[in-house]
Amino acid sequence: MTIRGTLGDDIGSLTELRILDLSSNPDLGGPLPAAIGKLVKLEELALIGCSFSGPVPSELGNLSQVKFFALNSNKLTGSIPPSLGKLSSVTWLDLADNLLTGPLPNSKDNGTGLDQLLEAVHFHFNQNKLEGLIPEYLFNSNMKLKHILFDYNRFVGPIPASIGAIPTLEVLRLNNNGFMGQVPSLKNLTKLHVVMLSNNKLNGAIPNLAGMTLLENVDMSNNSFTPSNIPSWFSNLTDIMTLTMQSVGISGQVPQELFSFRKLQHLILSDNQLNGTLDMGNNVNEGLDLVDIQNNGITSVKVYDSFKGQFLKLQGNPLCNNSLLSDTMPCTGLQTEAPRQPRIEVQCAYPFIEIIVFRAPSFGDVVQYLPELQKNLTGKLNSCTPNQLSLAHSNDGLYLNVEIKACPVNKKRFTYSQVLNCFNLTRQNYKPPEFYGPYYARARHYPFHDKASRAVLIGIVTGSVLLVVGLMLVGFYAVRQKKRAQELVSINNPFASWGSMGEDIGEAPKLKNARFFTLEELKLCTNDFREINAIGAGGYGRVYRAKLPDGQLVAIKRSKEGSMQGGLEFKTEIELLSRVHHKNLVALVGFCFEKGEKMLVYEFVSNGTLSEALYGNFFHLILLVIFGYRRCASCSFTVKL
Known part of the structure; x- marks a missing residue:
């Protein structure tokens, strides 16, 4: 649904939630709120394929009813909280593909731990940075575990022998760690399909897998086992698909019957001490795609027409020193893959696309198994909506990725309910063929209609x-x-229209050489009429010294609040003063009438007193008006402020 941002603490108020699934929203991240731990009725928590970061809150251990707990494929850090050992109902516990560190919590060291999860079927902790020893008491025979995925971590020390006491175990992936010592007995694990122990530091004898007739994938490569002959149990792996034993110190001849097993696809035994003749027999399985015996001591090879595989790799063996064979494909490694049948892909304007990541099996050639998977998926998906389906596969270097592409039949696109009911594979409501093992799904955004x-x-x-x-x-x-x-x-402003307070003042005043000042302008040049700028006061109000932006000094007469002078009188006064010009009169520069303020701005003249200036202005004004602006002979002084 392309949800973005973070998950808030308010999620904790939804106390009736049974399912919380926010998977496949890669732009949803930030820390996981501890408030999720308040959802005590929660049964399924799926936050797969988002971008949550920071530690796993210990409060999540309060989800006592949760059965499905999946936080995989995020950016979580820190250690696994021991409180998760209180998830007594959990069957699916998946913290894979994060950045988790530290050891696995157990009850003896922490009071609670993973060893208490007796109902758990899936322990998926692969692709993290988990480290330290795995204690013996982490596992016991009362557990119901089918899948232990600890691969691609930093575990060290011996593999706990208690793993061999879990009779239900089907998939064991401990590869790509730092395990040391001898592999414990696995003979009781008769239901095992997958054993991956490669790329560790294991030593001692190669483990005995006799009696494990259901094994399909075995990889013990790149360990330091004691050199020995090819194990006899090779001949009992009748269901084997891939057998990889590279650099494990085995010698002798490869048993001929191994090549005839009906499911065998890849046989990789390179970098060992195999010798003598490689005899594949005349009943080679048609699906056998790769036989890699490089860097051994093979002196001759018998290949029959029944071998249709494209890859037989013999480089680094004595037989390739023969001039007759040195230029052949098995010795040059120049084999080319046979062309595959073109894949028919469904086409539509709005396909639904989902990726299934299978984390257990190792396929030599998955193409031959995809038709079965497609048939299986189509049967499941068409049970709720008719659709056309195509599959594509890739390998990210670790696991098998299968892309499902579905198109609706006779419709433009799927409805929301169809997608939710049919394609929502997040919570494992689809069961693939058993040999595909555990998986998780991540869906792409779909434009619902x-x-x-x-x-x-x-x-x-x-x-x-x-x-x-x-x-x-x-x-x-x-x-x-x-x-x-x-x-x-x-x-x-009485000059804007018909007057103030019911007064009719007529048209705006006709002014000459006088300007209108705003209240803000006069506040600015008087520092908000501060007392330090006052130069006089009287019944009319106060006079302030000020400096205009152009540098001119002025005196501002500000009528006091409650002045009896009305708007009409004020208009008449400034109109008259703006027209009167005399050398004995202080000139009017402008006025302000705004927000109830009435102010006159005069030019500022130094010397003299305020009372003289005001009196002189008023007296000369009257005389000039009476005598038609003629100069008064009796006015022998200059009015100055």
Whole structure:
């Protein structure tokens, strides 16, 4: 569903949840909230293929009813909390493909631990950085484990012998670690299908796998076993698909019957001490695709027409020193793979694509098994919706990846309910053929088009209608606010329209050489009318010295609050003062009438007193008005502020 962001603590309030599945949302990350531990009724927790980071909260151990617990394929760090040993109902425990460190918790060291999970069937801890010893008491015969996936970690020390006491075990992957010492007895594990012990530091005798007739994949390569003849149990592996024993110190001749086993695909015995003649017999399995006997002591080979495989690798053997054979394909390694039949892939505009990662088997040539898997999947998926299905496979170097591509029949795309009911493989509601072993699935985003999307469409239409209505309301509100603003302007500025407080002041004043100042301008040049800038006061109010931005010094007369002068009188005064110019009068620079403030801005003249200036201005103004702006002869002094 392309969910992004983080998971909040509010998730803990959903106390009735039985299933929490947020898988396949790679942009959902951040720390896992401890509040998940409050979901005590939870039975399935699937957070697969997201980007959660940080430690696994110990509070998750409170999920006593959870059966399916999968946090794999994230970026979790830190150690596995011992509290997970309290998940008494869990059957599927998957923490694989993270960055977890530290040892596996056990009850003897921590009070609680994994050894207490007697109902667990799956221990999937592969592809981490887990380390340290695995104690003997981590496993016991009362466990129901089928899968132990500890591969690609940093475990050291001996393999615990208690593993051999779990009769239900089917898959054992301990490869690519640092295990040392002798492999314990595995003879009681008669249900084993997969044994992977390669790339460790094991020594002693090669383990005896006699009686394990169900084995399909065996790999013990690159260990330091005591040199020995080829084990006799090779001849009993009748269901074997891949047998890989590279660099394990075996010698002797490969038993002929091994090549006839009906499922055998890959036989890799390179870098050993095999000798004599390689005789594959005349009943070679048709599916045998690779026989790798490089770097041994083979002196001759008998290959019959029944061998159809494309890869027989004999480089590094004495027989390749023969001039007659040195240029043959088995000795040059120049074999080319036979062309495969072109894969028919379904095509549609909106395919549903999902990847299944199989983490146990090792296939020599999976192509011959894909038709069976496709038939199996088609039967499962078509049981709920008709569709066309194609499969593609790849190998990421570790596991088999199978891509499912499904197209709906006679429809453009699948509905949400079809995808949820048919393709949701996250919680293991699909069972593949048994030899495929454990898997996990991750789905790609799908553009759904069903009731949910129609609801979205309805929501968009409804939202659009609401948006239009909302814009209309906003428009009405804006008009109303504009009208109110104009009313406020009228109250604060009597020159903008018909007067203030019910006064009719007529048109705006006709001003000459006088400007209108805003309140903010005068506040700025007087430091908000601070007392230090006051140079006088009287019944009319205060006078402040100020400096305009252009550098001109001015005196600002600010009427005090509650002044009896009305807007009409103030208009008449500034209109008259702006027209009167006389050398004995202090000139009017401008005025301010805003937010109830009435201020006159005069030029500033040094010397003299404030009272002289104001009186002189008023007296000369009256005389000039009376005598038609003629100079008064009796005014022998210059009015200065």
